[in-house]
Amino acid sequence: MAVDLRQTVAEDARVDILTFDHPEGKHAFWHTSSHILAQAVKRLYPETKLAIGPSIRDGFYYDFEREEGFGDVEIQAIENEMKKIVKEGIEISSFVLARPEAIALMESRNEPYKVELIRDLPEDAVLSFYQQGEFVDLCAGPHLMNVKPVKAMKLTSVAGAYWRGDEKNKMLTRIYGTAYPKKADLDAHLARIEEAKKRDHRRLGKEMGLFTLMEQGPGFPFFLPNGMILRNELMNYWREIHTRENYKEISTPIMLNRKLWETSGHWDHYQDKMYTTVIDEEDFAIKPMNCPGSLLVYNAQPHSYRDLPLRMAEVGLVHRHEKSGEMHGLMRVRSFSQDDAHIYMTPLQIKEEIKGVVRMIDEVYTKFGYTYHIELSTRPEDSMGEDADWEMATQGLREAVEEMGLAFVVNEGDGAFYGPKLDFHLEDSLGRTWQCGTIQLDFQLPQRFQAEYVGDDGEKHQPIMIHRVVFGSIERFIGILIEHFGGKFPTWLAPVQARLMPITDRQLEYARSIQVLLKKKGIRAEVDERNEKIGFKVRQAQVEKVPYMLILGDQEEEKGEISLRLRDHQKNLTMPLADFVAKVEAELAERAMHSPFLEAASEPKPELTASATEEADE
RNA sequence: GCCACAGUGGCUCAGGGGUAGAGCAAUUCACUCGUAAUGAAUAGGUCGUGGGUUCGAUUCCCACCUGUGGCUCCA
Numbered sequence: 001m002a003v004d005l006r007q008t009v010a011e012d013a014r015v016d017i018l019t020f021d022h023p024e025g026k027h028a029f030w031h032t033s034s035h036i037l038a039q040a041v042k043r044l045y046p047e048t049k050l051a052i053g054p055s056i057r058d059g060f061y062y063d064f065e066r067e068e069g070f071g072d073v074e075i076q077a078i079e080n081e082m083k084k085i086v087k088e089g090i091e092i093s094s095f096v097l098a099r100p101e102a103i104a105l106m107e108s109r110n111e112p113y114k115v116e117l118i119r120d121l122p123e124d125a126v127l128s129f130y131q132q133g134e135f136v137d138l139c140a141g142p143h144l145m146n147v148k149p150v151k152a153m154k155l156t157s158v159a160g161a162y163w164r165g166d167e168k169n170k171m172l173t174r175i176y177g178t179a180y181p182k183k184a185d186l187d188a189h190l191a192r193i194e195e196a197k198k199r200d201h202r203r204l205g206k207e208m209g210l211f212t213l214m215e216q217g218p219g220f221p222f223f224l225p226n227g228m229i230l231r232n233e234l235m236n237y238w239r240e241i242h243t244r245e246n247y248k249e250i251s252t253p254i255m256l257n258r259k260l261w262e263t264s265g266h267w268d269h270y271q272d273k274m275y276t277t278v279i280d281e282e283d284f285a286i287k288p289m290n291c292p293g294s295l296l297v298y299n300a301q302p303h304s305y306r307d308l309p310l311r312m313a314e315v316g317l318v319h320r321h322e323k324s325g326e327m328h329g330l331m332r333v334r335s336f337s338q339d340d341a342h343i344y345m346t347p348l349q350i351k352e353e354i355k356g357v358v359r360m361i362d363e364v365y366t367k368f369g370y371t372y373h374i375e376l377s378t379r380p381e382d383s384m385g386e387d388a389d390w391e392m393a394t395q396g397l398r399e400a401v402e403e404m405g406l407a408f409v410v411n412e413g414d415g416a417f418y419g420p421k422l423d424f425h426l427e428d429s430l431g432r433t434w435q436c437g438t439i440q441l442d443f444q445l446p447q448r449f450q451a452e453y454v455g456d457d458g459e460k461h462q463p464i465m466i467h468r469v470v471f472g473s474i475e476r477f478i479g480i481l482i483e484h485f486g487g488k489f490p491t492w493l494a495p496v497q498a499r500l501m502p503i504t505d506r507q508l509e510y511a512r513s514i515q516v517l518l519k520k521k522g523i524r525a526e527v528d529e530r531n532e533k534i535g536f537k538v539r540q541a542q543v544e545k546v547p548y549m550l551i552l553g554d555q556e557e558e559k560g561e562i563s564l565r566l567r568d569h570q571k572n573l574t575m576p577l578a579d580f581v582a583k584v585e586a587e588l589a590e591r592a593m594h595s596p597f598l599e600a601a602s603e604p605k606p607e608l609t610a611s612a613t614e615e616a617d618e
Numbered sequence: 619g620c621c622a623c624a625g626u627g628g629c630u631c632a633g634g635g636g637u638a639g640a641g642c643a644a645u646u647c648a649c650u651c652g653u654a655a656u657g658a659a660u661a662g663g664u665c666g667u668g669g670g671u672u673c674g675a676u677u678c679c680c681a682c683c684u685g686u687g688g689c690u691c692c693a
Binding site: 434 | 619621623648654666693
């Protein structure tokens with residue numbers, strides 16, 4: 001456990017001095033920064049009430065209650081006051097109080113939130129306070145010894161935040177900031193964020209013509225021609241691995257009647273998120289999930305235990321009414337396509353089936369080079385079914401990942417209303433995590449739909465079902481994909497794979513003939529026919545992140561060659577056209593994540609390797 | 619849904635009570651060119667929508683819509 005330098009070392013102990021370079025050191029640094037923020041706010045706006053102010057991933061925040069909130073003008077004033085406080089070089093001291101004295105102190109300072117925090121702390125909690133000048137805050141520490149090291153800081157944003165994270169509580173004003181010991185470090189941090197924003201899928205989606213969102217359909221994304229190529233390529237890959245794993249594919253209606261949703265429980269548990277309509281005086285709902293449709297298909301035929309496990313996939317378009325403020329590009333939308341599948345099985349098959357799905361998700365994420373983390377979500381309050389079933393299902397999921405030696409965190413009460421789940425989370429360019437893959441174990445729906453199979457004993461039994469997705473939402477997965485690659489997709493996913501660039505219009509015919517040939521081989525190629533200099537065409541293709549640039553001049557045409565330039569590599573490789581075609585064909589056949597020409601061309605441009613790959617420091 | 623901020627030609631953005639401006643893109647013309655921007659010309663906007671204040675609003679005020687960063691909620 002990290003403590004600060006105020007702690008006396010009473011007996012033998014290993015002592016590490018933690019600086020800003022250490023995560024715990026950063027934590028103390030930013031925690032102290034949040035106190036400086038609070039001190040500045042109290043100086044300028046004494047009527048403000050303090051809530052909480054921790055350090056976070058890349059900085060800190062502090063929650064305040066102030067009727068008028070804080071606008072841009074106030075934020076600037078607060079930042080200036082913070083700089084003044086740092087200049088004052090105030091010492092930070094700490095002291096401990098007994099509960100009554102602690103409450104009395106915070107009451108005397110008119111801090112009701114602090115009083116509430118103290119009252120809710122366990123009886124034996126040590127009530128420590130930190131003081132810098134006139135400012136005192138209830139705080140467990142650790143802190144810096146003095147405010148002086150906080151040389152460079154910036155308040156980054158203001159947001160509303162509910163007291164104790166509960167929507168029913170009062171909304172406070174949260175001020176976010178970050179701080180560093182040196183101005184250069186702060187600048188570097190801000191520059192990293194700017195760099196990350198260039199990979200934002202919304203920005204690249206627009207620039208590369210992949211998808212768009214329009215105000216005529218908030219949260220309902222449009223896929224553009226380039227985006228459809230990417231999406232179709234992804235789905236080809238998806239179908240290939242699902243066929244390999246013996247999945248069958250179905251498609252069920254987008255809209256089904258109310259009775260169906262009552263049977264599934266969605267009408268009771270999910271109605272506020274469903275779009276409904278009336279057809280011939282009967283209520284209908286647009287599907288928010290594919291499972292009820294899948295169950296209808298299952299029930300349409302009798303099943304034997306010999307059919308199980310039955311893996312039935314459906315790439316289904318679902319609609320969910322998300323609250324307006326929750327939408328975010330392709331990551332959080334109101335209509336999305338799930339790469340869904342429902343696996344019907346016997347109790348004995350549970351663990352092996354879960355493992356099979358985990359392996360598949362891992363295979364896909366590993367292929368794309370993603371790092372992910374797994375969460376196990378347990379029974380929520382609004383749910384249906386018997387505790388014993390929930391216990392068995394949760395245990396099944398837990399044991400499957402444990403036996404596979406995978407790490408996971410437990411997310412209490414975050415399961416679906418019909419069962420517990422394993423969620424697979426991926427990161428976007430700014431480090432925000434998004435749930436993509438999920439595996440949900442369900443005893444409820446087969447029961448509600450009276451699904452059955454005939455066992456080897458000749459009796460009818462109820463199957464158990466798994467709901468699972470690998471991509472999760474194809475839209476969200478594509479969003480992650482765009483940000484992960486910064487738009488520089490591997491060749492098999494790139495909307496345009498080769499740009500043919502004649503040096504002059506003498507080579508136009510040569511370029512066109514190559515295009516025809518490439519097209520025949522299934523390689524997406526375009527000819528840049530414009531009367532522009534080759535430098536201009538190269539730049540254009542570079543900006544558009546086209547993997548292969550084929551420069552075609554008289555020299556190439558004479559010998560039936562091409563001059564190849566890779567995006568991110570300046571060195572050009574001259575080779576017979578046939579060699580290029582053969583290599584790219586092989587690359588596409590295996591859906592390679594790296595170009596086969598990479599090694600030959602590897603003279604990376606210094607600027608590109610330096611800026612794009614550097615990650616935020618931990 | 620809540621808090622803060624934003625919305626100006628296809629894109630990025632400047633401007634600001636007196637009926638709009640740049641760069642890129644587009645179109646046309648000239649140039650026929652060897653690896654990240656050839657030059658010139660032309661066209662394109664009821665300044666998100668609706669009200670209000672004003673002699674006059676894109677600019678100020680109000681409401682709504684959409685978006686951005688968070689909160690809550692979730693694939």
